Amino acid sequence: MNVLTSKDFLAGLVCVLLGGLVLVVSSDYNFGTPRRMGPGFFPITLGALLVLLGCAILLTAIRVGERLPALNLRPWLVIPVAVLAFALILPRFGFAPAGIAVVILAGMADRGAKVMTLALLAAVLVPAVWALFALVLGVPLPFVTWS
The missing domain is CATH 1.10.287 (Helix Hairpins)
Known part of the structure; x- marks a missing residue:
C-alpha cells in the first residue's frame, strides 16, 4: 500500500x-x-x-497504513442544497416550512435515512428550535407566513 x-x-x-x-x-x-x-x-x-x-x-x-475510504459525494451535494432551501423558504413561508425542509433534505444525506423518521424528527425539532429562538431569546421569527 x-x-x-x-x-x-x-x-x-x-x-x-x-x-x-x-x-x-x-x-x-x-x-x-x-x-x-x-x-x-x-x-x-x-x-x-x-x-x-x-x-x-x-x-x-x-x-501503520489505513487506506482512505471512498469519497461519498452525496452529503457534499445534499447539505448545501438543504441550506439553500432554508434560505429561500424562510422569508417567504416562515420558519416551520423552512425548518421541515432543511431537516428532511439534510437527513437525505444519509443513505439509510427513512422519510418517516425524518418527518418525526422535524415535527419535534422545528417547534422546539422556534420556541427557543422566538420565545426564549426574543428573535422576531415568524412560525408560518404567507407572502
Missing part, C-alpha cells in the same frame, strides 16, 4: 501545514515570557504543538 494515500499520512500532513501556517502568521507577534505572555505566546505555542503532533502522526503513518 502507498503511504501517501493513507488516512494518517494525510491527517499528519494537514496538521504540519496548518501548524506551520500558524507559526508563520504569528511570527511577527511578541512572544513574551511565561510570566508576561505576549500576544504571540499562545498562537506560537499552539502552532509548534500542532507541527509536533503532525510529525508524530506522519511517523505512525509509515508504520
Whole structure:
C-alpha cells in the first residue's frame, strides 16, 4: 500500500501545514515570557504543538497504513442544497416550512435515512428550535407566513 494515500499520512500532513501556517502568521507577534505572555505566546505555542503532533502522526503513518475510504459525494451535494432551501423558504413561508425542509433534505444525506423518521424528527425539532429562538431569546421569527 502507498503511504501517501493513507488516512494518517494525510491527517499528519494537514496538521504540519496548518501548524506551520500558524507559526508563520504569528511570527511577527511578541512572544513574551511565561510570566508576561505576549500576544504571540499562545498562537506560537499552539502552532509548534500542532507541527509536533503532525510529525508524530506522519511517523505512525509509515508504520501503520489505513487506506482512505471512498469519497461519498452525496452529503457534499445534499447539505448545501438543504441550506439553500432554508434560505429561500424562510422569508417567504416562515420558519416551520423552512425548518421541515432543511431537516428532511439534510437527513437525505444519509443513505439509510427513512422519510418517516425524518418527518418525526422535524415535527419535534422545528417547534422546539422556534420556541427557543422566538420565545426564549426574543428573535422576531415568524412560525408560518404567507407572502
